Amino acid sequence: MALTGPWDLQALSDGNLESLDVTAFPSKKAPSGGQVLVVPRCSNRAVQAWSLALDLTAPGLQASCARTLAAIPTTSDGLAEGGRVANAFYLALEGASQLPRHLRAPELFDDLTPAVLAVVAQDATSDEALSGVAGAWRRLYAVPTENSP
Helix, strand or coil: CCCCCHHHHHHHCCCCHHHCCCCCCCCCCCEECCCCCCCCCCCCCHHHHHHHHHHHCCHHHHHHHHHHHCCCCCCHHHHHCCCHHHHHHHHHCCCCEECCCCCCHHHHHHHHHHHHHHHHCCCCCHHHHHHHHHHHHHHHHHCCCCCCC
16 A cells, blocks of 8 residues: 555554554655655744644654654654554665655745635636746746756
């Protein structure tokens, strides 16, 4: 069975994560992924957004999510309290490479997030918003970077 992430483990284990064993993917070179929290530069509430990001990444909350969902904590304190399964995932990923990404990928959200919000607020149609995002992304990727294709 292929898992898309630790969130699949609750159903797989009938809610008993401790009943599971974890093993590394056969190739330690397999890429691994993750999620990031993004606060767009244009955010009107950047201070509150960063405060929320810090709260969501607090070691105690990370440890709780690890014990409940087997999500791998990003802090050593969170990992220390995260339980056997999350720690087994952490060890299984040793040596895994980062998923390839373009250096400018995080900048995509500077245009996308406000466009989505404009559509939700009915200040723009989806066609208008996506047209603006497409133009901004074309300009963004027209300037070469170190790892440009």
